[in-house]
Amino acid sequence: MLRRSGSAPAQGVLALLGAAVLLATALVTGNPAAAVDSGLHVRGATVDGRVDPLGVDAARPLLGWKLDTESRNVVQSAYRILVSTSAEQLAHNHGNVWDSGRRHSDESVGVPYGGRRLAPRTRYYWTVRVWDGQARASAWSAPSSWETALRAPEDWAGARWIGPSDPKAGAPLLRKEFSLDKKVTGARAYVAGLGFHELRLNGAKVGDRVLAPANTPYDRRVLYDTYDVTKELREGGNTVGLWLGHGYGENFSRYGFRWNGQRQAVMLLDVTFTDGTRRRLTTDPSWTWSIGPITADDLYDGESYDARKEQDGWDEPGFDDRSWDSVSMVDAPRGSPRSDTMPPLRVTDTLRPRKVTEIRPGTYVYDFGQNIAGWARLSAKGETGTRITMRTAEELNADGTLDTATNRDAAATDTFTLAGTGRRETYEPRFTYHGFRYLEVAGSPGTADLGDVRARVVHADVASTGAFTSSSEDLNRVWKNNRWSILNNSMSTPTDTPVRDERTPPAMDVQAYRDAATREFGMEGFYAKYLQDLPPGTALPSDDVKAQYPDMAGGQVTLAWTLYEQYRDRDVLETAYPDMKRFVDRNATEVPGLIWPADKGFGDWCPPDHGPQANDGMGSPTAGDCTSEVSLVNTALSYQQARAAAKAAGVLGHRRDARHFESLAGRIKNAFNAHFLNEAGDTYGSGRQVTSILPLAFGLVPADKVADVGDQLARTIVEHDARHLDTGIFGTRYLVDALARIGRIDLAMTMLHQRTYPGFGFQLAKGATTTWEQWLYRSSMETHDHAMFAGINTSLYTVLSGIRPTEPGYRTVAVEPRIPGSLDQVSASQETVRGRVAAGWKKTGDTLRLTVTIPANSRAVVRVPLTHKDDRVQAPTDVRKIRATGEAVSYRVGSGTWTFTVHARCPRWSGSPP
Numbered sequence: 001m002l003r004r005s006g007s008a009p010a011q012g013v014l015a016l017l018g019a020a021v022l023l024a025t026a027l028v029t030g031n032p033a034a035a036v037d038s039g040l041h042v043r044g045a046t047v048d049g050r051v052d053p054l055g056v057d058a059a060r061p062l063l064g065w066k067l068d069t070e071s072r073n074v075v076q077s078a079y080r081i082l083v084s085t086s087a088e089q090l091a092h093n094h095g096n097v098w099d100s101g102r103r104h105s106d107e108s109v110g111v112p113y114g115g116r117r118l119a120p121r122t123r124y125y126w127t128v129r130v131w132d133g134q135a136r137a138s139a140w141s142a143p144s145s146w147e148t149a150l151r152a153p154e155d156w157a158g159a160r161w162i163g164p165s166d167p168k169a170g171a172p173l174l175r176k177e178f179s180l181d182k183k184v185t186g187a188r189a190y191v192a193g194l195g196f197h198e199l200r201l202n203g204a205k206v207g208d209r210v211l212a213p214a215n216t217p218y219d220r221r222v223l224y225d226t227y228d229v230t231k232e233l234r235e236g237g238n239t240v241g242l243w244l245g246h247g248y249g250e251n252f253s254r255y256g257f258r259w260n261g262q263r264q265a266v267m268l269l270d271v272t273f274t275d276g277t278r279r280r281l282t283t284d285p286s287w288t289w290s291i292g293p294i295t296a297d298d299l300y301d302g303e304s305y306d307a308r309k310e311q312d313g314w315d316e317p318g319f320d321d322r323s324w325d326s327v328s329m330v331d332a333p334r335g336s337p338r339s340d341t342m343p344p345l346r347v348t349d350t351l352r353p354r355k356v357t358e359i360r361p362g363t364y365v366y367d368f369g370q371n372i373a374g375w376a377r378l379s380a381k382g383e384t385g386t387r388i389t390m391r392t393a394e395e396l397n398a399d400g401t402l403d404t405a406t407n408r409d410a411a412a413t414d415t416f417t418l419a420g421t422g423r424r425e426t427y428e429p430r431f432t433y434h435g436f437r438y439l440e441v442a443g444s445p446g447t448a449d450l451g452d453v454r455a456r457v458v459h460a461d462v463a464s465t466g467a468f469t470s471s472s473e474d475l476n477r478v479w480k481n482n483r484w485s486i487l488n489n490s491m492s493t494p495t496d497t498p499v500r501d502e503r504t505p506p507a508m509d510v511q512a513y514r515d516a517a518t519r520e521f522g523m524e525g526f527y528a529k530y531l532q533d534l535p536p537g538t539a540l541p542s543d544d545v546k547a548q549y550p551d552m553a554g555g556q557v558t559l560a561w562t563l564y565e566q567y568r569d570r571d572v573l574e575t576a577y578p579d580m581k582r583f584v585d586r587n588a589t590e591v592p593g594l595i596w597p598a599d600k601g602f603g604d605w606c607p608p609d610h611g612p613q614a615n616d617g618m619g620s621p622t623a624g625d626c627t628s629e630v631s632l633v634n635t636a637l638s639y640q641q642a643r644a645a646a647k648a649a650g651v652l653g654h655r656r657d658a659r660h661f662e663s664l665a666g667r668i669k670n671a672f673n674a675h676f677l678n679e680a681g682d683t684y685g686s687g688r689q690v691t692s693i694l695p696l697a698f699g700l701v702p703a704d705k706v707a708d709v710g711d712q713l714a715r716t717i718v719e720h721d722a723r724h725l726d727t728g729i730f731g732t733r734y735l736v737d738a739l740a741r742i743g744r745i746d747l748a749m750t751m752l753h754q755r756t757y758p759g760f761g762f763q764l765a766k767g768a769t770t771t772w773e774q775w776l777y778r779s780s781m782e783t784h785d786h787a788m789f790a791g792i793n794t795s796l797y798t799v800l801s802g803i804r805p806t807e808p809g810y811r812t813v814a815v816e817p818r819i820p821g822s823l824d825q826v827s828a829s830q831e832t833v834r835g836r837v838a839a840g841w842k843k844t845g846d847t848l849r850l851t852v853t854i855p856a857n858s859r860a861v862v863r864v865p866l867t868h869k870d871d872r873v874q875a876p877t878d879v880r881k882i883r884a885t886g887e888a889v890s891y892r893v894g895s896g897t898w899t900f901t902v903h904a905r906c907p908r909w910s911g912s913p914p
Contacts, residue, residue: 038132038136038137038138039069039070039071040067040068040069040071040074040130040132040136040137040138040856041067041068041069041138041139042065042066042067042068042128042129042130042138042139042140042141043065043066043067043068043141043142044064044065044066044835045063045064045065045126045127045128045141045142045144046063046064046065047061047062047063047064047126047144047146048061048062048146048341048525048571049062049064049522049524049525049528049567049569049833050146050341050525051144052144052145052146053146053147053341054146054147054188054226054227054228055147055148055149055190055224055225055226055339055340055341056146056147056148056149056339056341057148057149057151057338057339057341058571059117059118060112060113060114061112061113061146062110062111062112062113062569062570062571063081063110063111063112063113063126063128064108064109064110064111064833065108065128065130065141066108066833066834066835066855066856066857067108067130067138067834067835067855067856067857068835068856069132069856069895071896072878072894072895072896073133073878073894073895073896074132074133074856074857074894074895074896075106075132075133075856075857075859075894075895076105076106076107076108076130076131076132076133076856076857077104077106077130077131077132077133077135078102078103078104078105078130078131078135079100079102079103079105079107079108079111079128079129079130079131080099080100080101080102080103080128080129080130081095081098081099081100081111081126081127081128082094082095082098082099082100082126082127082128082140083095083097083098083099083113083115083124083125083126084096084097084124084125084126085097085122085123085124085125086125087125087143087145089125090125090126090127090143091143093127093140095115095126097115097116097124098113098114098115098116100114102131106811106857108130108834108857109567109568109809109811109833109834110567110568110569110570110809112570118148119148120148120149120150120151120152120155121147121148121149121150121155121188121270122147122148123145123146123147123186124145124146124147124148125143125144125145126143126144126145126146127140127141127142127143127144128140128141129141147188147226149226149338149339150190150224150268150337150339156190156266156268156282156337157268157270157280157282158282158284159266159267159268159282159283159284160266160282160283160284160285160329161264161265161266161283161329161330161331161332161333162174162264162265162266162283162284162285162287162327162328162329162330163244163262163263163264163265163289163327163328163330164262164263164289164325164327164328165289165325165326165327165328166325167262168262169263169289169291170291170292170294170295170296170297171243171244171245171246171263171291171292171294171295171297171430171431172243172244172263172289172290172291172292173241173242173243173289173290173291173292173311173314173315174241174242174243174244174265174283174287174288174289174327175239175240175241175242175287175288175289175314175315175319175321175324176239176240176241176281176283176286176287176288177237177238177239177317177319178237178238178239178240178281179236179237179238180233180234180235180236180238180271180273180279181235182235182273182274182275182277183235183273183274184230184233184234184235184271184272184273184274185230185272185273185274186230186271186272187228187229187230187232187233187269187270187271187272188226188227188228188229188269188270189201189206189226189227189229189240189267189268189269189270190224190225190226190227190267190268190269190270191212191213191224191225191227191242191265191266191267192213192222192223192224192225192265192266192267192337193212193213193242193244193263193264193265193266193267194213194218194222194244194259194261194263194264194265194333195244195245195246195247195248195259195263195431196211196212196213196244196245196246196247196430196431197212197213197242197243197244197245197265198212198242198243198245198430199225199227199240199241199242199267200240200241200242200243200315201229201232201233201238201239201240201241201315202232202233202234202238202239202315202316202317203239203313203315203316204232204315206227206229206232207227208344208346208347209225209344209345209346210345210346210347210430210458211247211345211431211433211458211491211492212225212340212344212345213225213340213492214340214342214344214345214492214493214529215256215257215491215492215493216257216335216492216493216529216532216533217257217335217533217541218257218258218259218260218261218333218334218335219333219334219335220334220335220336221335221336221337221338221532222333222335222336222337222338223337223338223339223340224266224337224338224339224340225340225344226339226340229269233271236317237317237318238317239315239316239317239319240267240269240281240315241314241315242265242267242283243292243294243430244263244264244265245263245294245297245430245431246259246263246297246298246431247259247297247298247299247431247432248260248299249298249299249300249301251298251300251301251409251501252299252300253501253502253503253504254541254542255502255504255540255541255542255543256502256503256504256505256540256541257493257504257505257533257541258541261330261333262330264330265283266282266283266332266337267282267283268280268281268282269281269282283327285326285327285329287326287327288321288324288325288326288327289324289325289326289327290311290314290321290323290324290325291309292309292310292311292314293305293306293307293308293309293310294430294431295309297429297430297431297432298411298432299431299432299433299503300409300410300411300412300500300501300503301410301411301412301413301432302390302411302412302413302414302415302429302432302434303414303415303429303430303431303432304414304415304417305414305415305416305417305427305429306417307416307417307418307419307425307427308384308385308417308418308419308420310419340529341525341528341529342460342492342525342526342528342529343460343461343462343522343525343526344460344461345458345459345460345461345491345492346458346459346461347374347456347457347458348457348458348459348461349456349457350377350454350455350456350457351368351369351370351372351454351455351456351457352368352450352454353366353367353368353369353439353450353453353454353455354367354368354369355367355369356448356449356450357400358448359399359400359401359440362442362443362444363440363441363442364440364441364442364444364448365396365400365401365402365438365439365440365441366438366439366440366441366448366450366453367437367438368436368437368438368439368455369437369769370437370455370484370769371394371435371436371437371484371488371768371769371770371784371785372435372436372437372455372457372458372484372488373433373434373435373457373458373459373487373488373489373491373498373785374433374434374455374456374457374458374459375414375428375429375432375433375434375455375456375458376390376392376414376428376439376453376454376455376456377426377427377428377453377454377455377456378390378416378426378427378428378441378444378452378453379424379425379426379451379452379453380416380418380424380425380444380445380446380452381418381422381423381424381425381445381446382418382420382444382445382446383418383420383445384418384419384420385417385418385420386417386418386420386443386444386445387415387416387417387418387443388415388416388417388418388441388442388443388444389413389414389415389440389441389442389443390413390414390415390416390439390440390441391404391411391412391413391439391440391442392407392412392413392434392435392436392438392439392440393406393407393412393436393437393438393440394406394407394435394436394437394438394499394783394784394785395437395438395784396438401440402438402440405621405778405782406499406500406782406783406784407499407500407501408500408501408502409500409501410434410499410500410501412434412436412499414429414432428456433458433491433498434498434499435488435497435498435499435500435783435785436455436499437769439453439455441453458491459487459488459490459491460490460491460492460526462487462490462521462522462523462526463521463522463831464520464521464522465519465520465521465522465830465831465832466483466519466520466521466793466797466828466829466830466831467827467828467829468793468796468797468801468826468827468828469825469826469827469828470796470800470823470825470826470827471823471824471825471826472749472753472822472823474752474753474760474761474764475749475752475753475796475823477764478752478760478764478792478793479793479796481760481763481764481768481769481770481771482513482516482771482787482789482790482792482793483520483790483793484769484770484785485770485771485785485786485787485789485790486513486516486517486520486521486787486790487521488770488785488787489506489509489785489786489787490517490521490523490526491503493505493529493530493533494506494509494510494530494787496509496786496788497773497783497785497786498785499783499784499785500783504540505530505533505534505540506788507534507539507540507546507552507553507555507556508551508552508555508602508605508729508788509729509786509787509788510530510555510559511551511554511555511558511559511637511730512605512729512730512732512733512788512789512791513729513733513787513788513789513790513791513793514527514555514558514559514562514791515562515733515791515794516790516791516792516793516794517787517790518562518563518566518567519566519793519794519797519830520793522831523563524563524566524567524569524572527559527562527563528563528569528572530559531556531559531560531563531572531575531576532575534553534556535556535576535579536553536554536556536557536560536576536579536580536582536583537553537554537556537579537582537583537586538553538556538579539552539553546601548583548586548587548590549600549601549602549634550587550596550601550634550635550637550638550641551601551602551603551605551630551633551634551637551730552601552602553583554583554587554637554638554641556576556579556580557576557580557583557584557641557644557645558640558641558644560572560573560576560577560580560644560648561573561644561647561648564648564651564808565805565808565809566805566808566809566832566833567809567833568808568809568811568833570651570652573648573651573652574652576648577648577649577652577654580641580644580645580648581645581649581657583641584638584641584642584645584661584664587638588642588664591638593671593675594635594638594667594668594671594672595631595635595671595672595675596630596631596634596635596638597630597631598630598631599630600630600634601630601633601634602626602627602630603627603628603629603630603631603632603633603634603728603730604628604629604633604688604690604727604728604729604730604731605626605627605628605728605729605730605788606624606626606628606728606729606773606774606775606788607626607628607688607690607726607727607728607731607775608724608725608726608757608758608775608776609623609624609625609774609775609776609779611623611625614757614776616756616757617756617757617758617762617775617776617777618776618777618778619774619776619777619778619779619782620778620779621778621779621780622780623776623778623779623780624774624776624779624780624781624782626728626774626781628688628690628728629685629686629688629690629691631685632676632684632685632690632691632694633690633694633730635668635671635672635675635676636672636694636695636698636700637730638668639665639668639669639672639698639700640698642661642664642665642668643661643662643665645657645661646658646660646661646662646664646665649661651808669700672695672700673700673701673702676691676695677705680708681702681705681708681709682705682708682709682711682712683709683712683713683716684709687712687716688716688726689713689716689717689721689725689726689727689731689735690727690728690730690731692709692710692712692713692716692738693713693727693731693734693735693738694730694731694734694738695709696709696710696713696734696737696738696741696742697734697737697738697741698734706741706742707742709742710738710741710742710743710744711742713738713739713742714739714742714744714747717747717751718747723747723750723751723754724751724754724756724757724758724759725751725752725754725758725759726758729788729789729791732789732791732792733791733792733794735748735751735792735795736748736752736792736795736799736800737795737798737799740795740799740818745799745800745818745819745820746820746821746822748820749820749822749823750822752792753822757775757776758775758776759775760789760792762775763775768784770784770785770786771785771786771787771788771789771790772784772785772786772789773785773786773788796826796828797828797830799817799818800817800818800820800823800826800828801815801817801826801827801828801839801840802814802815802816802817802818802839802863803815803828803830803837803838803839804816805832806861809832809833809834810832810833810834810837810855810858811834811857811858811859812858812859812860812861813837813854813858813859813860813861814860814861814863815839815852815860815861815862815863816862816863816888817839817841817850817863817865818865819841819843819848819865821908824842824843825840825841825842825843826840826841827839827840827841828840829853832855832858834855834856834857834858835855835856835857835858836853836855837853837854837855837858837860838851838852838853839851839852839853843907845907846903846904846905846907847901847902847903847904847907848865848901848902848904848907849899849900849901849902850862850864850899850900850901850902851897851898851899851900852893852897852898852899852900853896853897853898854893854894854895854896854898855895856895857895858895859892859893859894859895860892860893860894861882861890861891861892861893862879862890862891862892862893862898862900863888863889863890864888864889864890864891864900864902865887865888865902866886866887866888866889866902866904867902867904867905867906867907867908868886868904868905868906869885869886870905871902871903871904871905872902872903873889873900873901873902873903874900874901874902874903875889875891875898875900876893876898876899876900879891879892879893879898880892880893
């Protein structure tokens with residue numbers, strides 16, 4: 001039972017308690033009005049990385065906040081958190097659940113809740129205040145809240161799994177009428193509908209989630225969604241409806257998490273009335289069902305919708321359902337129900353077509369100008385039974401028709417049969433999605449118009465946290481294309497592509513672009529869910545042989561550390577650590593001499609094909625040779641994974657483990673150099689670009705060999721590869737990092753700007769708006785929307801702008817920009833868990849101006865680059881110079897915005913020619 005609030009005696013008690021708290025605060029900090037004068041404000045309160053979340057299932061959620069102030073050099077010296085079961089108590093500064101007291105700490109990220117045991121299905125309100133370095137208090141933050149999830153089976157109040165009495169029914173409609181005799185003050189619906197569900201109440205869809213619930217290993221867990229339905233319910237008659245889709249047809253990839261059961265659902269509707277009483281409505285035998293207008297739905301092949309079969313008002317009170325059948329009770333899935341805490345899938349944008357072309361009488365192709373994941377929405381007016389087909393593709397043939405080669409065996413076709421109402425009818429799919437730029441519409445009455453269709457962009461609704469711009473339009477377009485590819489492949493799991501008949505979690509791809517994704521977007525909840533789906537050392541279904549490959553399941557080891565480094569999520573790290581340890585130790589035991597074998601894995605996946613079928617980059621259906629440098633790449637990755645395990649062990653207090661994994665990393669490094677480094681000490685293995693890029697980027701090259709290895713890599717690029725990249729997904733990810741380390745950033749820029757094959761510039765020249773699966777336009781395995789090469793976006797932030805965390809959660813930051821001669825300006829920013837970090841530079845004649853922003857409660861070391869030891873640096877007066885060399889001057893700065901101006905004696909900003 002929720003605690004009642006608002007009675008006069010209770011308010012009196014709360015007022016007294018609130019006065020006591022205010023008095024105590026005044027004794028500690030002086031007059032409470034001083035909080036306003038401090039100029040320090042708390043904002044951005046989160047619980048487990050989410051704002052006012054529902055369905056929190058952690059026993060001790062992690063609390064976080066950010067600080068705002070116009071002052072510089074501001075740090076937090078202490079905090080105090082209040083948690084209460086009512087907003088009224090919190091308004092009186094009373095935490096009846098937890099009062100942390102004043103704690104001396106600068107921690108504002110990942111602070112664990114420390115109060116009494118949390119009850120299920122309960123809302124908790126919280127607020128925080130902080131003190132700065134001069135012991136001046138902020139005001140209390142605006143009240144925030146979180147709501148706990150269902151924990152135990154009994155929390156479901158006897159809800160049963162139900163489904164249509166015909167297990168082969170298409171996309172059935174399930175309904176239940178009920179009456180409420182009191183005014184509602186709060187209501188939650190907890191729903192899991194498989195394969196997909198849409199919740200409806202009183203004639204309308206609830207919320208804006210799509211393709212719910214999130215895909216997951218159904219034999220281990222089934223995710224349910226939590227909806228706030230307070231506003232949808234009313235006193236008197238109500239109707240709840242569930243529309244179920246399957247999605248996962250018989251042809252769904254055996255490497256994905258496929259729901260194999262019938263369409264079925266479980267729901268608990270928990271209603272709280274204004275008098276404090278509650279009522280619970282569940283799925284049970286009293287529900288009824290019928291077929292609906294969706295006659296077929298499949299993630300790969302599309303959806304068919306017959307508007308003639310619509311049943312108007314089926315989800316409203318008073319509907320005549322006497323012809324409907326009773327539902328059947330069905331077996332619960334093997335997996336236990338768990339709250340879905342990842343960002344929900346939503347329609348995040350709606351695009352207008354740029355162009356429409358009639359390719360034959362009555363058939364039109366619309367160009368939306370951007371490759372997306374999602375579907376099309378269409379409006380038409382016509383006779384009853386008119387059948388309209390909508391097919392999608394990424395590319396066009398020379399004659400303007402759809403080029404569906406990259407769809408492979410995915411039909412990617414939606415059909416809409418008109419009811420013939422005499423009005424315009426509108427349709428968009430519910431239980432499928434496609435990857436496309438172009439839409440073909442056939443059978444629509446009348447002449448096509450740009451206003452008839454829209455493209456609906458769909459992906460996990462992750463916040464955009466990164467921004468980048470430069471004086472190079474090509475570089476800006478590469479950055480943008482990579483962002484689109486990351487988003488289009490962020491559904492309920494990471495996917496390899498939204499286009500063809502696959503769309504399964506690509507562990508290798510994520511390993512190559514995770515660092516970019518976590519800078520571009522708020523991926524904490526998304527990747528935390530993915531790590532629960534695929535812990536370190538776990539392979540995809542039907543793919544167990546790859547469970548120990550460093551280039552596959554090993555990626556989850558480094559991903560767990562990345563999430564801690566970026567978001568300071570200790571819970572995720574602690575949960576993943578046993579599997580991290582098990583994976584790394586097993587490979588150390590089972591791999592002879594610590595050198596990974598050449599016949600197990602993929603290596604630097606999909607480097608350029610230089611064979612005759614490459615056809616100057618246009619390729620052919622049989623072109624493409626993706627496996628490359630398997631032994632070297634996997635051994636290098638195993639070194640990186642051992643180091644990630646060592647860092648995780650250190651953070652978690654496992655000192656013996658930390659020493660063990662550091663020692664193991666050292667032994668892998670020694671074995672790597674003994675096995676792959678040539679006698680001259682200037683190159684590794686075959687000498688292909690990746691063989692030196694990874695050692696340089698990972699710190700595997702002995703210090704006295706770095707210059708020689710770097711020189712040979714540069715010669716290979718210039719003399720053998722004509723200043724083009726020759727890398728797959730891992731070599732491309734670390735290309736800029738490696739060349740920056742040896743002072744050849746301009747060479748990296750030349751490679752990224754090449755307009756001929758192979759390279760990003762070649763893709764731009766062919767009109768790419770997302771990043772391709774291979775450097776070839778066409779190959780034996782190809783889509784034009786893969787994120788696996790998007791990892792290079794990392795270097796736009798960490799190298800060109802120079803931003804990187806030196807302590808997890810950006811408590812301390814390094815800003816060390818590298819300045820290519822070929823660029824005049826770069827600017828980048830990241831909204832981190834502590835606030836906005838930004839760095840931008842601009843050249844004007846013989847002057848370089850570098851501007852850096854550090855959020856309150858963070859500190860940074862800024863390395864200002866020079867062209868000559870006699871360059872003059874004009875720095876703010878309240879920064880501290882800590883080091884000066886002929887290449888740079890370093891300063892320690894606090895929070896705030898700082899501008900450094902370099903007056904160059906010889907304004908040439910790259911140490912070596914391109």
